[in-house]
Amino acid sequence: MDAVDPTVFRLAIFVLAIFVGYYVVWSVTPALHTPLMAVTNAISSVIIVGALLAAAAHPTGADLSGGGAIPANVWVSKGAGALAAAFAAVNIFGGFLVTQRMLAMYKKKDPAKGKGAK
Secondary structure (H helix, E strand, O other): OOOOOOHHHHHHHHHHHHHHHHHHHHOOHHHHHHHHHHHHHHHHHHHHHHHHHHHHHOOEEEEEEEOOOOOOOHHHHHHHHHHHHHHHHHHHHHHHHHHHHHHHOOOOHHHHHHHHHO
């Protein structure tokens, strides 16, 4: 019996993760949105560490055996790491801005400011 191709196996896991993520996020009540954003920011913080490690990739001795040039796979790793770091940074800071804005909705307004200045 033939084994399943690893690419097909990983693609199936990715598609299942998309469906699970969709149903989990859309079933969250609005009251739980802020704690969910906090967890998302924490996950993005872990992702950004891996992205920075990928962006800081450097060639090993085996990669430099063909000369002094940096091979293409190292440049791909650096580019993908930089892109992942940028996306994770947008997610982190955007999550903090959304959370701050949502928390500002629950602050009491000053009655003197609401009636206009005289």
